[in-house]
Amino acid sequence: MTVAAPTAPPTFTYKIADLSLAEAGRHQLRLAENEMPGLMALRSEFGESKPLLGARIAGSLHMTVQTAVLIETLVALGAQVRWASCNIFSTQDDAAAAIAVGPTGTVDAPAGVPVFAWKGETLEEYWWCTTQIFDWSAEATAAGAAWTGPNMILDDGGDATMLVHKGREFELAGAVPADAAGDSHEYGVILAALRQSLTESTDRWTLAAADLLGVTEETTTGVHRLYELAASKELLFPAINVNDSVTKSKFDNKYGIRHSLPDGLNRATDVLIGGKVVFVAGYGDVGKGAAEAMRGQGARVIVSEIDPINALQAAMDGFQVARLDSVVEQVDIFVSGTGNFNVIGVDHMLRMKHLAIVANVGHFDNEIDMAALESLEGAVKVQIKPQVDEWRLPSGRSVLVLSEGRLMNLGNATGHPSFVMSNSFTNQVLAQIELYVSPEKYPIGVYVLPKLLDEKVARLHLDALGVELTVLTPEQSAYLGIPAEGPYKVDHYRY
């Protein structure tokens, strides 16, 4: 089983040939397993029955140590897997190496999972990698099977799902459209990749779409795309919205960012957070976690919001709520966590204090108007260290931009920590099982996991934290009309 196709850039092959990298990754995996009790519990529960036997999963999700534990869990439950990262900077090379080599393999005889991901991909490389997770010809040959692609997608941000939808659309149209004036550079890269694909096959994406039992999607952005596809009747297969499991959105987003925002700031800049003024754009779960973390380090936090309910929450939690325009000159650290675009513009940057830090924990790099910055006359970029750039501005001042405006908790730190990801990924695995084992329950559409499974995810993480759960007595259960074993809440309960 080869790790990278012949046309792959050489980088990753080189990396896994480094024995110590795979070994270091394996050490990290072992530690991470201790912090991912949900996944380990699923291995115990389903390791023998192997409900995912026959599942061929194309995974597009940050190739970190935690994802490595997820991948090996999927494999333990019977699945075959191919993997790419969903972000050009987020791969941890040692984790990728370890997963490629596999728990029982060696560098010379890798026995792991085909992984197409390394830290610092170009956009071209990124979309090449994503394409690779749909090419199951080697596996098909080995299995003597007729299929050529996956039957499940595990997605983060929706790039893999989008590729199938766009690929099929252009195959049906017989052509990939020319680049249009307003398109982003990245969209051009995607079109080029699909143009290349169309020269190789006129139906690979169409066939792939037909084979897919469904997708389980990790993030807000990806889910948003799925609901749009469903609304416009374009969605080609059922989807489970993992993002909106309580144990995902309220944990990954809030507690994950609470951890990784200061971590990323520290690794990137070593700047004392205490005493600083931190601006947090957005007071959703991500913003709540960011604001709590910054306050917990002694910063003064100013929040911005477009939604009056979230704005009122921020005020009630003791934060100043202001528009960026009103306070930009006072702020030391800017954190954008909105999912919106152009939240921090070049005009704002020109007004910032010298060496103000600009960080994105939302999703796309357009939360910060990097395009405008890159085309700003007189702006000079000086790399301080990888993922930390000083932009010297015509104002005579500089700003520090982290991870080129992309997700700094991934680019400057190591993403969400294992325990948080264990919650998210336990949802992912349960969702994969649901879609794969019970496809009849899920006609094309977007679903969230049943509350009882959401509660199960939480339940699998309590012992590790020493939490004692109280159990309803039969009398209390009858009084409340709630089963002692759950589910405990109505669907619209907000936690």
Next chain:
Amino acid sequence: MTVAAPTAPPTFTYKIADLSLAEAGRHQLRLAENEMPGLMALRSEFGESKPLLGARIAGSLHMTVQTAVLIETLVALGAQVRWASCNIFSTQDDAAAAIAVGPTGTVDAPAGVPVFAWKGETLEEYWWCTTQIFDWSAEATAAGAAWTGPNMILDDGGDATMLVHKGREFELAGAVPADAAGDSHEYGVILAALRQSLTESTDRWTLAAADLLGVTEETTTGVHRLYELAASKELLFPAINVNDSVTKSKFDNKYGIRHSLPDGLNRATDVLIGGKVVFVAGYGDVGKGAAEAMRGQGARVIVSEIDPINALQAAMDGFQVARLDSVVEQVDIFVSGTGNFNVIGVDHMLRMKHLAIVANVGHFDNEIDMAALESLEGAVKVQIKPQVDEWRLPSGRSVLVLSEGRLMNLGNATGHPSFVMSNSFTNQVLAQIELYVSPEKYPIGVYVLPKLLDEKVARLHLDALGVELTVLTPEQSAYLGIPAEGPYKVDHYRY
């Protein structure tokens, strides 16, 4: 317009005859208006168009200063109102007096709203009062109208709604059943009141039910009853679940308790909270507010939960999560905020530290097993001051029980503060308008307010806190697919 019918107990008539009481209440109202910007904004917006003209509202909700501002807002929007409290201890007599006298009335010539409520009612008095808000004969006579009851209910806990349902049920049956063995004392009182009603009229509740356009319900408990009635097809008129507006449940429950729990503890006991061990049963919105308040005062908080998701949240927020049985001997202050029953039992009390404090911020007095305490051999109750009882136990130790196990934030403090109630009550007024003005939109069933109205409630409270809201640019609005003026979130968003 008389304040109390001839058969009323003399207490309240006496109280409003006390000029200074009504005047003191009016001062409180004026201050409260400054803290209730949502209600005052509705008076500005709807004071001329008077959308509630013709509405006859039977209100059953704690007769506090804040409710007084609500009542005068309803009146300003055109409604006629009769009012009772929904708790025997929660009335603030000065507020009741002020509302009865009215803004332009005098003690001798009251020009306000008929109010049937005073602090410290007996259960018999309580249900007599609740009955009075359905007797609109005086208003009918004055109006030369055929109706005899209200056409709207504004309810808190569902007592008024239940009275109509039970009254009609027994009228249709032609008899009120005899007291059954397992019934609570209070249910016996209700049956007695309805038996008396049946001797006076055989169809008053049936007619009332027919006239009612709907009910707007304030609390979890009342909403729970409504969903049960709807599920069993017994619900007689549409209901708006105000409790589950975000600006109600996440504000009233969380931020209200955060304020009023320490307030009640302080007024009741003057015990230093700092350094103490506080046990909070339940980590819903009420428990979250309670835990935050206690930590904010320097207490160490231990939480109990039955729901693994909430339990995990508590752990992630840094609280120890344990069963009461495991920690009861270490705790100084017990706070129950679950909505469950028998959360704190007599066996627990017998194991508590000397003078441990036992407080309920949930709903009914059965969160704490008061019945068992009252029948415990050898237990002696010594009143320290009103609503604060020392129970000397056979263990040789005492516990301090606040408000006889009922809601201590109402009994020992003054309930939720005005600003919090302004959120809840702005929802109430908007819900009354919805049901009264657009009954066609609401067939019999239980509804929550549209998100845009929920957001409107928040929006009306921002200026008072100096909050600057960010506005989406047209480009951002298009990018997100969200109108700049809202609604901003999907319905299942959890805030």
Next chain:
Amino acid sequence: MTVAAPTAPPTFTYKIADLSLAEAGRHQLRLAENEMPGLMALRSEFGESKPLLGARIAGSLHMTVQTAVLIETLVALGAQVRWASCNIFSTQDDAAAAIAVGPTGTVDAPAGVPVFAWKGETLEEYWWCTTQIFDWSAEATAAGAAWTGPNMILDDGGDATMLVHKGREFELAGAVPADAAGDSHEYGVILAALRQSLTESTDRWTLAAADLLGVTEETTTGVHRLYELAASKELLFPAINVNDSVTKSKFDNKYGIRHSLPDGLNRATDVLIGGKVVFVAGYGDVGKGAAEAMRGQGARVIVSEIDPINALQAAMDGFQVARLDSVVEQVDIFVSGTGNFNVIGVDHMLRMKHLAIVANVGHFDNEIDMAALESLEGAVKVQIKPQVDEWRLPSGRSVLVLSEGRLMNLGNATGHPSFVMSNSFTNQVLAQIELYVSPEKYPIGVYVLPKLLDEKVARLHLDALGVELTVLTPEQSAYLGIPAEGPYKVDHYRY
């Protein structure tokens, strides 16, 4: 033993004649004893040896429930006591009644301690009361003794100490000076009282000063006066600065205010603290406690400071630090805790938001420029309830002034809670013992308690909070050069 001399105003005599008042006070005392483990431990340790036998203590300290436990502790250790309050508003009448009646007395046959204090004294009454604690003629007669005054002072704020010094000064001069133009009204009242005294005796204060073994002083202000007297060689007897015991200043000031500031705000105004902007003047221990409490309730806190070190601490703790002038229009609640004067002036008040709250937790009422407010043309004072005045200002807006600008935690709440006061008062008792038992160790000067006694005070409060103290092993003790039983720190250690 009479409670009040014939010339006393009738108020207090009336109050203790109210049986329920003394009984209510006794209930409060019993609860407070449970919260004052330090004092109760001293009763156990010294109740038999009675080290204060022969001590005649003139006490001038807020006559609260906690002080009542202090007084009964002093009596249990052998002392005779006479008591006045040190603030016209701070007396809790039930505590005063209980202490006057005594644990074994009755209203008709009081067997307690002569107490000269009631809530709401005039300044004339206040200084009359303070004078009474120096008139021990009844006790002298009963004892057949030659002395006429106390031999110890227990002071809070230094009024009793000042009275002796001024009285003696004027007796030596043979005359009390006439009122001078710039003198405060209160100083005129003091001069009048001493003028009256001089007509009655020409040497009572001179004799009193000679008999006094020393004073133990409770507060910053009183200590400041003592150091000034010592510096100018005018101090007449040794003083122990109780205020600067760590277990006093870092506990009473910080943790006491943290508790009683929100308590006072709530009882006075019922205004939601969450979401509000609170300005805290001063970031000493009092300001630190105030800021923490307000943040703990969800307020946004802005701090002002004159000392760059404290200002930097406030910034590092995440608070905005600004001058009052810069932010006065944004603030909802003003809290002054500086010990300075004219911190909040009328010009500030004229710029405040409508119904902004103005509260003093520092010391004198001149932290807020009440004199200027009272003489402001067009300002009208409307009492909302006792200790809460709305001042309608020429600006067309009002401000709410608590406790007439005096200590709101005493006037609007019940002062520091028992547990905090147990720390302070355990220091007081140990200081009284030191000065009375070992006068030779204390030539005229101002002293702090030895660190070992300070640590003892803390030690006596640990069990009640369930604190397990770690004990140095002999090896660790040797390694550190610190005795296992303490003292543990160098004198300049800052905690």
Next chain:
Amino acid sequence: MTVAAPTAPPTFTYKIADLSLAEAGRHQLRLAENEMPGLMALRSEFGESKPLLGARIAGSLHMTVQTAVLIETLVALGAQVRWASCNIFSTQDDAAAAIAVGPTGTVDAPAGVPVFAWKGETLEEYWWCTTQIFDWSAEATAAGAAWTGPNMILDDGGDATMLVHKGREFELAGAVPADAAGDSHEYGVILAALRQSLTESTDRWTLAAADLLGVTEETTTGVHRLYELAASKELLFPAINVNDSVTKSKFDNKYGIRHSLPDGLNRATDVLIGGKVVFVAGYGDVGKGAAEAMRGQGARVIVSEIDPINALQAAMDGFQVARLDSVVEQVDIFVSGTGNFNVIGVDHMLRMKHLAIVANVGHFDNEIDMAALESLEGAVKVQIKPQVDEWRLPSGRSVLVLSEGRLMNLGNATGHPSFVMSNSFTNQVLAQIELYVSPEKYPIGVYVLPKLLDEKVARLHLDALGVELTVLTPEQSAYLGIPAEGPYKVDHYRY
């Protein structure tokens, strides 16, 4: 000017020959200067007058980026400097390279300061390096001067000071004693170094001691040694205790650890801190900062203390206070910040949860009983990555030990951040100026900086944080008896 003498190990020479290392360090310095406003202000104030002209400073302090800014500040004020680190792991090689090359030098023609430090020294190398900062023969030759050593020490932990004292002692004795049975390994290395020294010169340390005008000492441990030397009359020159400046101890210790503890944990382990149980040994300034940081990340913190006052503070701040023995099985992360030894023993480690993390933020590696761990039968050490070791224990479980039990905030992170160090180092520079410019004010003894200088340090850091300082009016200054420009507090004020 050579960076390393011929006998130096090759490591460092190699490192600075790496151009990118020095350049990367210079980038870091430039960023750090923005975060060290106190030092930059001193360059502005004293850059022309050069008060340190003629000072020859031997520096022994962690060779980090921040120290580099300190060194260049000393040079800017006129001093000559030689530098070693005071910890074998704490050097940041890029900072060392930048400082050796100097702002105007190149790798080939270094024009900086002789630096003897690299990350990961052996103990032999460490003491060799420390010896080098006392060998000023090259500088003497260049200057044609008679002196051979420094005239000032800037010390951290007291190693440089100790070396002079021990060296002189053995020179006077004519021999270095043989290793004794109970001596630590490190003491043996020191003796060996001094034995070698004695073969080269019989009076170099004696001469050095005679030339030294004094030492400024950074840490608790070093200060403790100085007070012991002073008490035993062995101290050879005056010392300024920089550690006990408020702007050092209350900032560096508390706010520095608050920042660098989570930073070090994250870089070392990536373990989610939220929800975990963290044990913090010691509640001094270091422990306070550690506990606040852990709580701010959502951990539950248990504190241990030997001092009842600090224990009571911890309880009042809402932390459980327990002995390690009582809770060791519940804890996920152990943090020792006491200054004591054997705080965490092997017996504790054997009882810990699997993969519990053990971290030292105190001073010496003996806070954790590493010696006993290293000699524990059956224990196996597996390096996960540099400074992170898994110790597999006979219990069948593992513990993760950070930085081999030495300071993890230095070994696993990058030490205190620049802003915090700017406070400490501004004190250092002011202290060097005091001792060097005004030696007559400082007879042999240990001193703290005058409060006005301490306040000056704070003042120089306010603008960077946007702090507005309030200024006393002349009337207020007179009222308080405090100069408007300070000092503001009595010496024993605790902040």
